[in-house]
């Protein structure tokens with residue numbers, strides 16, 4: 076159990092000074108009853124807390140799928156550029172949110188934003204074997220020879236060798252490829268294609284674990300995820316099944332997200 080004012084401030088970023096007025100004005104509803112006492116005790120896992128019309132619990136944690144646009148950085152703060160957190164709408168926002176895993180500033184697609192550090196760890200640790208999938212547009216045509224280079228573990232720097240990865244060309248799309256990775260080195264996909272004398276013009280993350288980005292999600296839009304979808308983030312996936320799924324959705328990605 077914790078004090079309602081402290082809990083609401085931590086979930087919303089509202090200051091301790093402002094929250095007193097919000098209570099006084101009858102805008103805090105807990106389990107259907109207007110509560111005016113900021114010291115009222117809540118159990119976030121059980122109580123339904125509405126602050127100024129925004130539902131903060133039943134659920135203790137927040138899970139968001141973002142379709143990241145080009146030009147935003149995957150961090151909570153950045154002096155120069157806008158962060159992906161600035162794209163989270165107010166009703167989903169709390170100050171503990173962070174992007175679990177990074178896409179480059181010019182990369183697009185599925186970014187998972189949460190305040191659940193344990194789940195983020197399960198999703199990101201190479202030991203947990205959660206795959207990430209990317210659609211890339213290349214500067215030159217795809218070559219089948221890339222497949223064995225990627226599977227053997229490609230060298231991308233003097234001391235940097237990648238874990239075995241998979242790649243396939245998109246049928247009928249000579250400059251598009253689909254990549255599966257189990258780790259996230261700095262600019263990894265771009266450097267892998269540079270090692271085979273090609274380069275990445277556009278990178279779009281389509282899937283994390285067994286969960287694909289919602290094709291209906293517009294560029295820069297967020298979606299609060301359902302529990303069953305969150306489970307799929309850490310479920311193991313099959314490369315060929317994921318490839319088939321991406322082939323089916325390719326035109327939707329192309330039209331909705333301007334690949």
Ligand code: URA
Pocket residue numbers: 177178179180182261262263264265266278
């Ligand atoms: N690999 C890259 O090179 N960039 C990304 O954003 C993600 C993977």
